[in-house]
Amino acid sequence: MKALTFKEKQEVLTEIFKQYHRARIQLEYLEGKSFYPSIDYLAVKEKKVYYQGVDKQMDHYIQSKDELKQIIRTFEMILDRLSKDSYMIIYHDFIEKKEKDWWLEYYSRSTYYRLKTRAMEEILFYFNCL
Numbered sequence: 820m821k822a823l824t825f826k827e828k829q830e831v832l833t834e835i836f837k838q839y840h841r842a843r844i845q846l847e848y849l850e851g852k853s854f855y856p857s858i859d860y861l862a863v864k865e866k867k868v869y870y871q872g873v874d875k876q877m878d879h880y881i882q883s884k885d886e887l888k889q890i891i892r893t894f895e896m897i898l899d900r901l902s903k904d905s906y907m908i909i910y911h912d913f914i915e916k917k918e919k920d921w922w923l924e925y926y927s928r929s930t931y932y933r934l935k936t937r938a939m940e941e942i943l944f945y946f947n948c949l
């Protein structure tokens with residue numbers, strides 16, 4: 820199997836972290852969603868509300884929340900295993916998506932790209948072990 824180039828590794832990790840960001844946003848939405856019916860006191864005439872199927876919908880939301888929490892836990896577990904420099908690079912480049920040259924105050928150009936390559940290989944190794 821052919822080894823991935825620097826750019827290919829970066830694209831793969833960008834796609835992987837899109838899943839992480841999506842999971843966090845969806846979990847925030849589900850945790851803020853109210854499953855209980857509400858009464859609109861300002862309505863002149865209420866329409867009939869049918870609560871059939873609400874239990875199936877609630878089960879679906881609970882299952883979705885559990886799956887999203889598992890995805891987020893997996894990402895966080897992998898991030899906890901990274902070395903300090905790898906974590907900082909992955910965090911700034913893929914999670915936080917800081918400004919482009921955030922690394923200038925920490926590393927020289929060659930050191931940054933060497934450490935970034937190592938960080939991408941390290942995290943891809945952990946994802947490959949799943």
